[in-house]
Amino acid sequence: MHAYRSHTCGALRSSDAGSNVRLSGWVHRKRDHGGLLFIDLRDHYGLTQLVFHPETPGFEAVERLRAESVIRVDGEVVVRDASVVNANLPTGEVELRVTGVEVLSEAAELPLPVFGEPEYPEELRLKHRYLDLRRETLHKNIVLRSRVISSIRQRMVGQGFLEYQTPILTASSPEGARDFLVPSRLHPGKFYALPQAPQQFKQLLMVSGFDRYFQIAPCFRDEDLRADRSLEFYQLDVEMSFVTQEDVFAAIEPVMHGVFEEFADGKSVTPYPFPRIPYRDSIAWYGTDKPDTRNPIKMADVSDRFRDGGFGLFAKILGADAKNAVWAIPAPGGGSRAFCDRMNSWAQGEGQPGLGYIFWSDDNDAWGGPIAKNLGGEATDALMNQLGLGKGDAAFFVAGDPKVFYKFAGSARTRLGTELKLIDEGRFEFCWIVDFPMFEWSDEEKKVDFSHNPFSMPQGELEALTTKDPLDILAYQYDIVCNGYELCSGAIRNHKAEIMLKAFEIAGYDASVVEDQFGGMLNAFRYGAPPHGGLAPGIDRIVMLLANQVAIREVIAFPLNQQGEDLLMNAPTEAGERQLKDVHIRTAMPLKV
Numbered sequence: 001m002h003a004y005r006s007h008t009c010g011a012l013r014s015s016d017a018g019s020n021v022r023l024s025g026w027v028h029r030k031r032d033h034g035g036l037l038f039i040d041l042r043d044h045y046g047l048t049q050l051v052f053h054p055e056t057p058g059f060e061a062v063e064r065l066r067a068e069s070v071i072r073v074d075g076e077v078v079v080r081d082a083s084v085v086n087a088n089l090p091t092g093e094v095e096l097r098v099t100g101v102e103v104l105s106e107a108a109e110l111p112l113p114v115f116g117e118p119e120y121p122e123e124l125r126l127k128h129r130y131l132d133l134r135r136e137t138l139h140k141n142i143v144l145r146s147r148v149i150s151s152i153r154q155r156m157v158g159q160g161f162l163e164y165q166t167p168i169l170t171a172s173s174p175e176g177a178r179d180f181l182v183p184s185r186l187h188p189g190k191f192y193a194l195p196q197a198p199q200q201f202k203q204l205l206m207v208s209g210f211d212r213y214f215q216i217a218p219c220f221r222d223e224d225l226r227a228d229r230s231l232e233f234y235q236l237d238v239e240m241s242f243v244t245q246e247d248v249f250a251a252i253e254p255v256m257h258g259v260f261e262e263f264a265d266g267k268s269v270t271p272y273p274f275p276r277i278p279y280r281d282s283i284a285w286y287g288t289d290k291p292d293t294r295n296p297i298k299m300a301d302v303s304d305r306f307r308d309g310g311f312g313l314f315a316k317i318l319g320a321d322a323k324n325a326v327w328a329i330p331a332p333g334g335g336s337r338a339f340c341d342r343m344n345s346w347a348q349g350e351g352q353p354g355l356g357y358i359f360w361s362d363d364n365d366a367w368g369g370p371i372a373k374n375l376g377g378e379a380t381d382a383l384m385n386q387l388g389l390g391k392g393d394a395a396f397f398v399a400g401d402p403k404v405f406y407k408f409a410g411s412a413r414t415r416l417g418t419e420l421k422l423i424d425e426g427r428f429e430f431c432w433i434v435d436f437p438m439f440e441w442s443d444e445e446k447k448v449d450f451s452h453n454p455f456s457m458p459q460g461e462l463e464a465l466t467t468k469d470p471l472d473i474l475a476y477q478y479d480i481v482c483n484g485y486e487l488c489s490g491a492i493r494n495h496k497a498e499i500m501l502k503a504f505e506i507a508g509y510d511a512s513v514v515e516d517q518f519g520g521m522l523n524a525f526r527y528g529a530p531p532h533g534g535l536a537p538g539i540d541r542i543v544m545l546l547a548n549q550v551a552i553r554e555v556i557a558f559p560l561n562q563q564g565e566d567l568l569m570n571a572p573t574e575a576g577e578r579q580l581k582d583v584h585i586r587t588a589m590p591l592k593v
Helices: 059-064 122-127 136-158 199-207 245-263 279-286 312-320 337-349 370-375 377-386 402-419 461-467 497-506 511-525 539-546 577-582
Strands: 020-033 036-043 046-052 070-079 094-105 181-183 191-193 212-220 232-241 276-278 325-331 356-359 394-400 430-434 439-442 447-450 477-482 485-492 532-535
Touching (some): 020 094, 046 070, 136 232, 136 245, 199 212, 199 232, 199 511, 232 485, 232 539, 245 477, 245 532, 276 279, 312 325, 312 394, 325 402, 337 356, 337 394, 356 370, 356 377, 370 377, 394 402, 485 539
Antiparallel strands (some): 020 036, 232 532, 325 394, 356 394, 430 477, 439 447, 477 485
């Protein structure tokens, strides 16, 4: 017999009754039933119930063991009495009558329990991540991650893609976040950067004559953290040659749909082709470029209903500036003054002056609220009919410059969908956000800057760059969004050096700077570059959605905390003087105020 096990703890069934077997695993739970000792033995594969009699060799040693000690047992598989069968356990029809035991590793007192799923502080969980990972839900999440990545690889290869690796030590690149820098020992005063994404390299692979590339790529961005973002993450990096935007969509949609359908656990998945929503429509309808389209609420510009008066405040706002607008946020089923007042209080808690509203409660005969009173019955009926609302419904209103209020309006829409229980939790809803602006105005730097990806092809190419207002130029850029999460960004690339130089010039980069930072790619374009495009869905967010989690650290084996610290390995740490000397660095700590 094998030194440690003949079977795993998830393998035994009633058909194994009478067999003598060997198992090894962790003591998951102990129960003393008046002389009989029951232990649930756990390994990666499952649980098996063990039965120890007082005369079992080693009984006293096992009786003293703490949970999470590791043991090896020999014994006979027996069928449980029908009254004690555990239908929730694959091995629940049998138990192992132990005839011998060896303690392989005795556990000290645990800083947090493994049995059950109680909430514990993040710092404690991450400091003892090896224990946290033994807990059932987290263990399943990491297994799910492995299976999702395996499925993605198989689907990509099945679509004719080949996997290639790109460098980890590379040059700094202005891709929207801060780089992690790595000092060079061999080149004093110079630094490598960890890749924010393999952007340039995957484009260079297309220039090199490869056709369909993918990689499960590690990426690093020194940016502020949040629940769905980490300093290091993995993405399905994809690039294709001789393709249009629609070709990229047609290649990736079956992969995304197939993976989600495979692991959806009964939830429905949007069939492909996925809906396409222009960026400006997404902002106007949903107040975000990451809309959760499970929420049926779609906002509307109702400025014309207020432009000629009726409600003085809105008329005044509209008259103050031509760019101002009034947006309505429908609230089907929200027709009560109490609900409207709660939403108004929520808005004030968000730093807003409030939310105007119109409502029709079930015990009234007409629309109510200050706005309805000022507009009058006929005008209010016309407005609410436009929104498709009636008795029992309400609508909320925001006014001013849409560029200032659209994010708040989007938050209000999400709040309404949640409060009114309009969001179907049993669906994975996909959409493409397309036609992103190529440029945007940076209030911080007081100049035009890239809005999304500097390597994208502008719609209209060089002619658009030379004849249009930069803020009116659209790009062949696109995002995949699922249930309100951006899963990836992508673009048809700018493969012509003269267009790239002009685009960077508009964003304030001198040609010499572009040549210095992107000379390798620019020169490659000058020797014949195919039209190409791609995208990069985030692995962590995909698994997070499939595991029904709201924080990516729940699907990463060894994540950093919200302060970017590895509490298990105690990183980041100070470097020793010799290490700093080797890479020609002196530290200058920030002054304490």
